[in-house]
Amino acid sequence: MILSWWPVVICDIAGAVVTLGLAFASLRAARQWMSRRPDDVFRQYIYLLTIAIVFFAVSRSFGHLVKQLLLLGNMPGIWRAVAPVSGSVNSAVFVVIFAFGIYFHRFRTVHEELEQHKHQLEQLVEERTLELEQTNFKLEEEIAERRHIEKQLLESRATLENIFNSSVPTCITHLDFTLMHANQAYREIWPFRDEQSGVKCYENRPGPNCQTEKCTLRRVVHGQQEIVTYEMAKELPGKGLRHYLVTASPFRDAQGKLVGIIQNFQDITPRKMAERALAAERERLAITLNSIGDGVICTGTDGRVTLFNSMAEKLTGWSSVEAIGRPLEKIFRLVNARTGVPCENPVDKVLTTGNIVGLANHSLLVGRDGKKRHIADSGAPIRDHDGAIIGVVLVFRDVTRQLQMEKELQKIQKLESIGVLAGGIAHDFNNLLVAIIGNLSLTERLVDADSKARELVHNAKAASLRAKELTCQLLTFAKGGAPVKKTSSLADVIRESVGFVLHGEKVNCTFQIPDDLWLVDIDQGQISQVMQNMVINARDAMPDGGTVTISCVNLEDITGENIPGVDDGPFVRITVSDTGCGIDPALMERIFEPYFTTKEAGNGLGLAICHSIISQHGGHITVESRRGAGSSFKIYLPAAPVARETAPVASDQVRTGRGGGHVLVMDDEELVREVTRSMLEDLGYTAVTVTEGREAVQVFRQHQEAGTPFDIVIMDLTVPGGMGGREAAVEILALDPQARLVVSSGYSNDPVMADCRKYGFAAALVKPFTVHELEIILAELA
Secondary structure (H helix, E strand, O other), X not given: OOOOOHHHHHHHXXXXXXXXXXXXXXXXXXHHHHHHOOOXXXXXXXXXXXXXXXXXXXXXXXXXXXXXXXHHOOOHHHHHHHHHHHHHHHHHHHHHHHHHHHHHHHHHHHHHHHHHHHHHHHHHHHHHHHHHHHHHHHHHHHHHHHHHHHHHHHHHHHHHHHHHHHOOOEEEEEOOOEEEEEOHHHHHHOOOOOHHHOOEHHHHOOOOOOOOOOOHHHHHHOOOOOOEEEXXXXXXXXXXXXXXXXXXXXXXXXXXXXXXXXXXXXXXXXXXXXXXXXXXXXXXXXXXXXXXXOEEEEEEOOOEEEEEOHHHHHHHOXXXXXXXXXXXXXXXXXXEOOOOOEOOOHHHHHHHHOOOEEOOOOEEEEOOOOOEEEEEEEEEEEEOOOOOEEEEEEEEEEOHHHHHHHHHHHHHHHHHHHHHHHHHHHHHHHHHHHHHHHHHHHHHHHOOOOOHHHHHHHHHHHHHHHHHHHHHHHHHHOOOOOOOOEEEOHHHHHHHHHHHHOOOOOEEEEEEOOOOOOOEEEOHHHHHHHHHHHHHHHHHOOOOOEEEEEEEEEEOOOHHHOOXXXXXXXXXXXXXXXXXXXXXXXXXXHOOOOOOOOOOOOOOOHHHHHHHHHHHOOOEEEEEEOOOOOEEEEEEEEEOOOOOOOOOOOOOOOOOOOOOEEEEEEOOOHHHHHHHHHHHHHOOEEEEEEOOHHHHHHHHHHHHHHOOOXXXXXXXXXXXXXXXHHHXXXXXXXXXXXXXXXXXXXXXXXXXXXXXXXXXOOEEEEOOOOHHHHHHHHHHHO
């Protein structure tokens, strides 16, 4: 049986292909194994051996594959031609592989020895490397530390340089006066080339103390002062005069050896300007405090005085030099005006409460000389910008004169109140006196001259006339008549008044009246009454005789006279002094009160009337007296601004006798109307009476229209609740400008009564009046 060759061929081809695949896979694995340690020689050798074996396997497999393909292709001849070559190649490859195998053991032994030597060498290298690394680490640490130190030194030097150059002008000077170093700020003020130029400090910055015992360097070197400070000035271009505070201190080296001085030049120009501004502000404050009229005292929280103005000096009697630094209670002594007990210290009260406080009423300041003054004051805390109390300020003023003015005002108001009452009583009493005196005058004319009744009527009439004088005094006191002033010489009024009162008395009078005494605007009659009352009081105070001295003086200013309630300006002062018994101090407050008197026969109106008259003249009256040493009254009258001469008005001789005519009488009192009618009828006149001014105007118009006009109209000046004579006169004169009007009033000093023609009246009739006085008026108007 013949078997087929194809299975063999196929198997041979498949084996060749598999062998080729395994060979190439082994080659790839060997290559990867070697690449893990490319520096390993043994691995490289194994890799080469693998290549040889793979080459042998490839050769063998390729040979079988070619053989089978040639045989299958019926090309045995070609195979037989290449077969020897294929065998030779295979043999050569096998020999090579065998040679590799022979030397493999030797190579492995050498390789192990080399690996051992390599390991030892690597260990030595590692140990040496470790030593080198340690040494290098230490060296790097040292280098880093040195670099750090160098960096710190550089930073410190840069910092010092920056500080040195950015600080105030600074220079360092050697002991031989050579400038060692200076910053830029210094060089801008005192320029020089460099530190090596050998510039001396006294050349670069000359001063008055250079090369003297006061030299700063010498004082530091000699140990006189460790730190020297002084001030100097330098004129800089564009900046003006600058002021510097120089501070010099020792400059030492690292061993502490003195090698020079360092000087700082601090610009204190702003401080100097602030000091000058503060000094100017203090001066303005001092001027202000010394210019105000109040005393000002400042204290610290310890109660000691820190500020004391000139008014405080004046009021306390202490100078500011003496007061500053002393406790407040030593120089500012307050007592209660009523009890004399010391008052609480206002500074303690302010510090306790923290609020503004005022003095209690009736507080007296006792001066250094013991003089007591009424004061009003307030105390307030002085706080800093944080609100903390750092002191107390007291502001006080002398209110003694103010209290005197208030007291005087109360006195005036009291007198005015009494005056209103007295005026009302006197006015009503005057109207009664008109009826009494008028009827007594008529009765006296009707009674025979030899009759006993005529004597009684005459005595009653005389008593009534004395009552009239009393009511005139009351009306004057009550301001019922404003003074009718004219520019006059006081000397004439005083001499005439005093001569009339002291005629035949045991009292002498001396006058001290200068020739250049200023003129005054006065009502001569009222001032004459004042002088008479003054002299009468002086006479009565000297029953056994004595001397009255009357002196006058011109005063440009009365500020120093301590007179409350009187305007400033030129005044004339009249002083009436006596050598009598004086006035009891307990009675001094009451001497100007009406009806107050110490005389058995006095009525108590004399001084009250004097006070009223002087007040109406815009003046003032004061009194000084000591028991047993006499009294001195001072009268202040405003001087006349312009001297005006007045000429007396001559009066014609008055004719009397029975007359005739038609008379209109207006008065609000029925008794006055009736007695006036009776007087007029007795004198031969016919009379019509009315009660007030409107009725008088109406009746006057009616009679004028009826053709029976009135020849004379007598009207009361004042009608309560109705039209008075002054208003009615205007309307009557409007009806008849030629009307003859007579004004009648008990206020003899009223301006209308004193100058009646100015208000349209032809004459004035003072109540109460007699038939004879009425007859004279009518005769003048006939």
